[in-house]
Amino acid sequence: MGTMKLFLATLVTLAVSFSVDACPPADRAALLALKAALNEPYLGIFNSWSGTDCCTNWYGVSCDPTNQRVADIVLRGESEDPIFEKAGRSGYMTGSISPSVCQLDRLTTLVVADWKGITGEIPACIPSSLPILRILDLVGNQISGKIPADFGSLGRLTVLNLADNKLTGTIPPSIVNLGSLMHLDLSSNKLAGVIPSDVGKLTMMSRALLSRNQLSGSIPSSFANIYRLADIDISMNQLSGLIPAQLGSMPVLSTLNLDSNRLSGNIPSSLLSSAGLNILNISRNSLDGNLPDVFGSKTYFTVLDLSYNKLRGSIPKSLSLARYIGHLDLSYNHLCGPIPLGSPFDHLQASSFANNDCLCGSPLRTC
Template identity: 75%
Template sequence: MGLTRNLLVSTVTVLLTVTLAVNACPPSDRAALLAFRAALNEPYLGIFNTWSGSDCCTNWYGVSCDPETKRVADIILRGESEDPIIENAGRSGYMTGSISPSLCQLDRLTTLVVADWKDISGEIPSCLSSLPNLRILDLIGNKISGQIPADIGQLSKLTVLNLADNQISGLIPSSIVNLNSLMHLELSNNKISGEIPSEIGKLSMMSRALLSRNQLTGPIPSSIANIYRLADLDLSMNQITGSIPAQIGSMPVLSTLNLDNNLLSGEIPTGLLANSGLNILNLSHNSLEGNLPDVFGSKTYFTAIDLSYNNLRGSIPKSLSSAKYIGHLDLSHNHLCGPIPTGSPFDHLEASSFANNDCLCGMPLRTC
């Protein structure tokens, strides 16, 4: 009887062990995660204390696996989030160290988010470009340096590339135009130089392109206008030259366009101010010239138009008074002249909106 019971217990133990092994992540994935962890130091929250035991698919903070294959699919580590660990600590996350190339062994990885840890440095492992299933790469808010991997364009499934608020330098790789699935591109607040790839218009799925606060030079590629889904385009605070491509004014869903603080010249395309879908337009702090197009009408609806600090001449178009809505308008620091039109939106604007022009007059400035 005792022998039978012992045999039964042994059999159950073996079955449980086999079952747990089958349901656990493979040792190679676990080893890759532990090597990734070893390259980082998170001193305050203790999130990596959960990374213990043989099964990295269960209760490892920020790690999730494919339920069928048990391969690691997602790593989501955000230093600023509403997660209880961070909320209960009463402080945002902080981490030092670097991102280990060991992650490249996780060839089923679809999401890699290591965001807002403030002090993670080092370079983006170039081998990340070889992860065939990667859809989201989000490393915002660290101190990552070096260049964007040259072969980034191999990530055919990538939908989000967010490298903002780091110290990344070098050029935007020409291969980036091959990211056929890319919807969100954010590279703002880095040290990226050189020109925007001329064939960026091939990114036909993209809805947001945020490249502000870098050291970009050269012209705005006219091919950008081919991205018919693009709603937000921010190229502000760079050193971009040339004129604004007229084709941008015809983009069907463009809602926000920020080109301020560049070296742009030439005239403002008529289509930009006539585009009834455009909601926020900032062209300030450039060298734009010519007259303001007289193209406003009953469908014109702007939350904000900022054309200050340019070389615009002539008078303020009277058609502005027929606009459906204009919330904020700044025409200061130009060479405009003549009477300010009456009625809306001019009846709620302050004198600062018209200051430092050649000879504007009328409310809210001096009488004509």
């Protein structure tokens, strides 16, 4: 009788340990469906996706230790992982992201990035099915279609990186409801339409990268409401209208790239007098008027590119008061008169001043 009790106790122990240590069969099935929709021919990263326990030694998969539910999928095609180093190549994968991923409803991280050949659309079920998703990174593929309209329901999302794909349509207006979002990168797609005017509701955001799309309309002044925003890049679009003066008053903004758009009007003096901005590129627009004479001892630009505009008048003498100016480009405007003496002009080349109406002085011809 004692032997039977011991046998039964052992069975119970095995059953409990299996239920605690092994991932749920439904999660395993969802992962296998995800694998079936993808083809990775060179590295064999999916060879480890076998056996009953997807929480142990499945490449790129990790589980919540408290309930063994799949919590993270991290598959990067450019990695320092030994698999990549041994093969001596970056990853290449074709296929698409299966909607089966939406069955993993405790997922907090979904990274399927830099595989170059993945096509198809973003599964429309993601916003409604993955309520605790914090990181969605699909950069560097060939994903097409639209960004799901209800993306704004991903209330815990901190990183949204869909850059370097072939997405079309508009930026969903609901995106401004992502109250936890810190990093937004939609650059290098084919997105059109306007930037939501109330983008300023994204109060946690530190980077807004929207370059290389087909966005039109004006730059929302509400960007200035985002206290933590350090990096705005909306270059290479079709934006028009004025540059909001409020951008120059943002407390931690250090990089502002607005080049290659259709912006017009004067350069707000607040941009050039900002003590925090150190990269400002507003080249290749239709900006006109005089350059504001507002530089001073707190001016510190590693890059100040105002080239290919319609600026007139002279170069402000206050530029020589700047604490530091690294790369300065005033070429292809309608500037006139003598180039001021001293720093930073004494270390700049003639190309910084080329193709203006009548600039003179070193490093150009003498006045």
